Amino acid sequence: MGTTADSVRDRFGFLAGIRDRFEGPNTIGNSRPFWIGFAAVLAVLAVYPFLPFIGTGSQLSLFLVLAVLGLSLSLVWGYSGVLSFGQVVFFGFGAYTFGVVSINFPDATGITGAVVAGVLAGGLGAALMGYFMFYGGVRDVYVTIITLVSTMVMLTFMSQTAGSAWTIGEAALGGFNGMPDIPLLTLGIEGVFTFQFVFNEMQVWLPLFGWNEIDPFYYLSLVAVVGTYFGLRALVNSDFGRVMVAVREDEDRTRMFGYDVKRAKLLVFTLGGALAGLAGVLYAARNVYIDPTVFELWFATLPVVWVSVGGRKSLLGAVIATVSIEYFRLSIGGDWALVVLGALLLVVIVALPGGLVPWVDRQVRRLDVFGESGEAPDPGDAPDAAAEVSDS
Amino acid sequence: MVNGLNLAFQFLDSFAFIVLAAAGLAIIFGIMGVINLAHGEFILMGAYGTTLAVTKLGLPLPVAMGVGALVTAGFGLIVERTIISGFVPNWLGQRTIGRDLIDPLYDRLADSMVATFGLSLIMVQGARILFGNSIETVATPLGNVAYGEFSYSTYRVVLAGVSIAILVAVYYLFTRTDYGMRARATIQDEDTAKALGVDTERIYMTTFAVGSGLAGLTGALFAPVLSMQPTLGDQFLVEAFVAVVVGGPSVVLGTALSGGALGLVNATVTNLLDSTTFGRIGLLVVAILALRFLPEGITGFIERIRARRQEGE
Numbered sequence: 001m002g003t004t005a006d007s008v009r010d011r012f013g014f015l016a017g018i019r020d021r022f023e024g025p026n027t028i029g030n031s032r033p034f035w036i037g038f039a040a041v042l043a044v045l046a047v048y049p050f051l052p053f054i055g056t057g058s059q060l061s062l063f064l065v066l067a068v069l070g071l072s073l074s075l076v077w078g079y080s081g082v083l084s085f086g087q088v089v090f091f092g093f094g095a096y097t098f099g100v101v102s103i104n105f106p107d108a109t110g111i112t113g114a115v116v117a118g119v120l121a122g123g124l125g126a127a128l129m130g131y132f133m134f135y136g137g138v139r140d141v142y143v144t145i146i147t148l149v150s151t152m153v154m155l156t157f158m159s160q161t162a163g164s165a166w167t168i169g170e171a172a173l174g175g176f177n178g179m180p181d182i183p184l185l186t187l188g189i190e191g192v193f194t195f196q197f198v199f200n201e202m203q204v205w206l207p208l209f210g211w212n213e214i215d216p217f218y219y220l221s222l223v224a225v226v227g228t229y230f231g232l233r234a235l236v237n238s239d240f241g242r243v244m245v246a247v248r249e250d251e252d253r254t255r256m257f258g259y260d261v262k263r264a265k266l267l268v269f270t271l272g273g274a275l276a277g278l279a280g281v282l283y284a285a286r287n288v289y290i291d292p293t294v295f296e297l298w299f300a301t302l303p304v305v306w307v308s309v310g311g312r313k314s315l316l317g318a319v320i321a322t323v324s325i326e327y328f329r330l331s332i333g334g335d336w337a338l339v340v341l342g343a344l345l346l347v348v349i350v351a352l353p354g355g356l357v358p359w360v361d362r363q364v365r366r367l368d369v370f371g372e373s374g375e376a377p378d379p380g381d382a383p384d385a386a387a388e389v390s391d392s
Numbered sequence: 393m394v395n396g397l398n399l400a401f402q403f404l405d406s407f408a409f410i411v412l413a414a415a416g417l418a419i420i421f422g423i424m425g426v427i428n429l430a431h432g433e434f435i436l437m438g439a440y441g442t443t444l445a446v447t448k449l450g451l452p453l454p455v456a457m458g459v460g461a462l463v464t465a466g467f468g469l470i471v472e473r474t475i476i477s478g479f480v481p482n483w484l485g486q487r488t489i490g491r492d493l494i495d496p497l498y499d500r501l502a503d504s505m506v507a508t509f510g511l512s513l514i515m516v517q518g519a520r521i522l523f524g525n526s527i528e529t530v531a532t533p534l535g536n537v538a539y540g541e542f543s544y545s546t547y548r549v550v551l552a553g554v555s556i557a558i559l560v561a562v563y564y565l566f567t568r569t570d571y572g573m574r575a576r577a578t579i580q581d582e583d584t585a586k587a588l589g590v591d592t593e594r595i596y597m598t599t600f601a602v603g604s605g606l607a608g609l610t611g612a613l614f615a616p617v618l619s620m621q622p623t624l625g626d627q628f629l630v631e632a633f634v635a636v637v638v639g640g641p642s643v644v645l646g647t648a649l650s651g652g653a654l655g656l657v658n659a660t661v662t663n664l665l666d667s668t669t670f671g672r673i674g675l676l677v678v679a680i681l682a683l684r685f686l687p688e689g690i691t692g693f694i695e696r697i698r699a700r701r702q703e704g705e
Binding site for chain 2: 077083120132133134137138139141142144145146149150152153156157159160219276297301305308309312335336338341342343344346347349350351353
């Protein structure tokens with residue numbers, strides 16, 4: 001008897017220990033009902049391609065890739081207060097680097113290396129730009145404008161790279177027309193084990209669902225998003241995460257307390273750049289193509305829109321808003337789609353300045369539907385949260 | 393090939409472009425702290441208003457330009473009342489459910505950015521739905537000036553003169569008129585201004601309308617030289633922000649100086665490398681460097697030097 005109870009407690013204690021790492025005042029969803037719901041959604045996503053009328057999950061994979069980009073901005077802006085328009089710059093760095101390296105080394109080992117190179121390129125680009133800005137004392141709106149201007153520099157520059165002068169090894173950058181013929185994403189070591197993720201629809205059998213065609217890239221992108229989400233949850237709830245939030249709330253006071261604000265911002269910006277680079281790699285791999293439209297102003301604005309609408313102080317909000325807005329934008333065609341999207345953004349941001357997900361979270365708490373009143377309210381979610389959204 | 397006259401014309405051209413692009417934004421961003429991503433679409437509205445007034449109503453071009461600017465100012469007024477200040481929705485909210493629905497977007501950079509991005513989507517797509525992918529363009533007036541083997545559009549030279557005239561007018565408006573005095577008091581300290589009897593609500597409203605009207609005027613002035621399509625506003629937006637931020641806190645002088653400096657860089661690089669692409673890249677890179685080394689902008693830098701000199705005396 002005693003041993004059973006002990007083992008139950010042990011198992012529970014083990015789970016609670018894991019939960020602790022992902023929970024804290026900096027994230028929404030710290031209750032058991034949240035995790036049950038999360039697991040349910042994850043289960044649905046896992047069998048998503050098996051559901052009727054869905055297809056292979058290939059379209060959703062695009063939105064999941066973009067959600068990684070959204071998460072990178074949520075980290076940099078929502079948690080550290082650095083509003084960057086430049087996430088698409090690092091996204092583009094990742095995508096182009098992946099293209100160039102994989103075209104030059106088109107076997108599995110080379111392509112795997114290209115993925116790493118793409119992520120590093122995003123991180124390195126962000127580290128250089130971050131060092132240039134933060135250690136030069138550039139702050140607030142000036143960071144925003146500098147990052148915005150850099151996307152324009154990249155757009156103007158990459159659009160004119162047509163012709164043979166702009167060739168790196170075998171890879172032509174292709175100017176305005178972009179870089180086609182990026183090799184199919186195949187990970188592994190040549191001769192040992194390799195697996196092709198892109199354009200490799202396969203029949204898989206699952207109990208209850210039967211045979212279905214799935215796209216392996218969908219699962220890769222799902223793993224990327226969920227992995228990034230958990231990684232960032234652990235990060236923002238760690239000691240460093242608390243420093244990040246302190247920097248966001250009051251930079252000068254944090255410095256007075258003896259924290260190296262510049263270093264903290266540089267680290268976060270670099271990590272954000274690497275994540276955006278990863279998203280760029282997956283984007284180029286999925287489309288087997290990349291062109292300078294990723295540096296265009298409207299594309300640079302999209303991450304800001306996703307994160308604002310979802311709630312910038314919420315990682316979950318970034319993912320949900322990215323997937324829903326992109327789903328809406330790309331699947332509802334017609335003349336009026338953009339008008340409706342624009343109106344939606346306008347109404348959401350004007351009526352719910354903190355974003356959708358934190359608002360839903362507050363409503364759920366107020367109703368206390370799960371009867372879990374033991375959970376302390378988050379300081380960041382106090383009723384006056386709307387007032388502190390104002391940026392300065 | 394560097395040619396003195398070519399360089400001069402190119403400089404005037406990019407100076408006029410930068411100053412005119414920034415004029416309306418300088419007031420709205422510099423004074424109200426609202427990042428208006430729909431600025432390009434306000435310019436679009438001015439350009440379309442002017443072009444349609446000429447082609448559909450048969451008005452003479454200068455009158456049509458006035459129409460374009462006024463239409464945009466009126467539209468700006470509506471936008472300010474409904475979205476930026478939230479006056480209309482809050483009035484409705486007070487009437488129906490007895491509380492305000494929204495907070496004003498003043499000094500909320502990120503939120504104002506997303507809201508106006510939504511607005512810009514609506515305006516671009518709305519223009520496309522209403523008028524199609526392009527409309528008939530008005531011919532460029534005034535002909536060309538010819539020199540040697542080159543020739544240059546007289547109208548574009550005139551634009552440079554007009555841009556200076558606009559700067560002078562804005563300077564006058566904000567330093568010599570009663571409204572300008574109240575507006576600057578509101579910017580400096582809203583609460584004190586309010587306590588001294590300034591109707592700040594009204595100041596914000598007027599300022600946004602004036603800024604919108606200037607953006608509309610820019611569109612009107614550029615209407616004869618641009619191809620009329622719904623995305624024409626895009627090309628103005630980034631240069632406008634760059635000019636305002638590089639200019640610094642003193643809005644009018646700053647815009648003039650940054651327009652001059654950035655225009656010079658643009659013209660020189662374009663001329664040296666014979667490539668407008670690298671001209672633009674040069675402009676943008678210099679802007680990044682300027683923000684890095686003069687974070688308070690050109691006028692902030694001048695201000696600091698002046699303060700230091702006064703301390704030394």
